[in-house]
């Protein structure tokens with residue numbers, strides 16, 4: 284089959300775009316470096332995942348000092364969504380406009396919330412999102428309700444919800460892509476950082492890719508790593524791949540890069556040639572810059588006299604501090620349940636003996652604070668000596684510290700007096716975004732609002748890299764909505 288569209292990567296951006304293009308009859312070929320994850324006992328074994336690192340990728344990058352970085356960045360069909368927490372939140376309407384934060388003012392998007400709203404609805408249908416718009420002071424307008432009611436709170440979370448409400452906090456349902464009955468039928472565990480091998484989690488493979496592959500004009504080539512893009516004039520003329528030790532070059536009228544925020548930027552930089560000495564699509568010198576990943580802190584709130592009997596925990600959020608709370612009313616961020624931390628998980632993450640970790644995990648509640656990381660041109664992905672270098676400079680940390688303080692106070696008032704917290708390490712760029720940002724000015728951005736590269740006429744970028752800001756919500760639903768919007772554009776442009 285000679286494809287009309289080549290998509291590099293089968294994660295949130297790539298698979299969703301394939302689902303959007305499938306009904307148009309375009310011949311779509313998806314190139315994915317990883318394989319499908321088979322079911323295995325380890326898939327639901329917390330000791331295998333968190334203590335033995337069974338699924339830990341063997342990829343090695345470098346940090347800014349040149350030290351090796353072992354990122355939790357997964358290479359498989361479905362990409363990072365296979366392991367994700369399936370929180371599928373819309374950006375808030377205010378996130379699309381310039382917002383003054385303690386750490387600086389965000390640039391605003393070249394499109395508004397209202398432009399993306401219909402695509403958020405389509406994405407929520409495709410990813411079978413369970414949610415409820417009630418009681419969230421920041422919830423933007425929805426033109427259609429969530430397709431399914433929210434995942435139910437467990438009794439201990441109902442009690443926590445009531446304890447937060449008694450403090451005047453507004454607690455709302457976390458929108459989730461999980462069929463909870465199907466998930467628990469396989470094993471009684473949480474789902475964040477556990478791979479889904481049964482289709483119970485709404486990930487890129489089980490939803491968008493499955494939908495795309497129902498169409499005979501879409502195919503998937505696994506174990507196929509793209510090593511370089513070749514440009515001639517304003518077009519990508521070749522896509523060089525490695526497959527089972529052999530090298531070849533593929534081509535198509537339209538090429539879409541969906542390798543994830545870090546690897547999409549790295550691939551453009553690695554494809555430098557005499558005509559493009561700073562990498563492809565990089566006349567603006569913005570490729571790789573503005574790397575963002577959220578400021579994230581996980582909290583274990585402990586009370587030796589209380590038990591946590593939950594299995595999954597991850598059903599509620601608080602957005603009272605999303606748009607305000609700073610000394611001059613600046614935004615602080617989102618609070619959401621982390622997902623059940625059990626003894627083996629805490630033992631693996633904190634290096635504690637299992638007996639102690641199990642005691643703490645079963646007498647605590649597990650929650651997370653998430654604040655916006657602002658775009659900074661010096662926070663960047665680079666390509667040096669054939670390796671990815673990630674120089675991530677965190678921003679807006681004062682707002683995050685304030686949010687963590689607020690959360691600790693709320694947990695103490697809720698009856699969980701001892702709070703142990705830890706920031707997510709730089710080796711886990713799980714919410715990576717921003718390295719090929721979208722904009723109208725070709726001198727200051729990499730792609731146009733329809734996701735076409737400013738410098739190349741047949742290259743689109745469709746993944747987390749195009750997000751101009753990180754907001755303080757999980758990125759996947761926005762990546763999916765942008766992919767569906769780009770799909771409409773590509774279908775019209777290539778008609």
Ligand SMILES: Cc1cc2nc3c(=O)[nH]c(=O)nc-3n(C[C@H](O)[C@H](O)[C@H](O)COP(=O)(O)OP(=O)(O)OC[C@H]3O[C@@H](n4cnc5c(N)ncnc54)[C@H](O)[C@@H]3O)c2cc1C
Nearest residue numbers: 292294295296316362363367368369370509746747757759
């Ligand atoms: C543990 C964890 C929990 C998370 N929880 C949430 C959550 O609850 N909610 C949320 O919204 N987000 C969550 N995320 C983030 C979410 O998974 C990402 O934002 C999303 O997957 C990014 O989509 P993407 O298309 O940019 O990249 P990905 O989904 O990662 O897809 C990139 C794909 O490209 C492939 N690829 C890369 N390089 C090449 C190459 N050279 N050749 C061929 N293929 C290549 C990769 O193998 C991968 O399949 C979580 C992430 C992790 C790791």
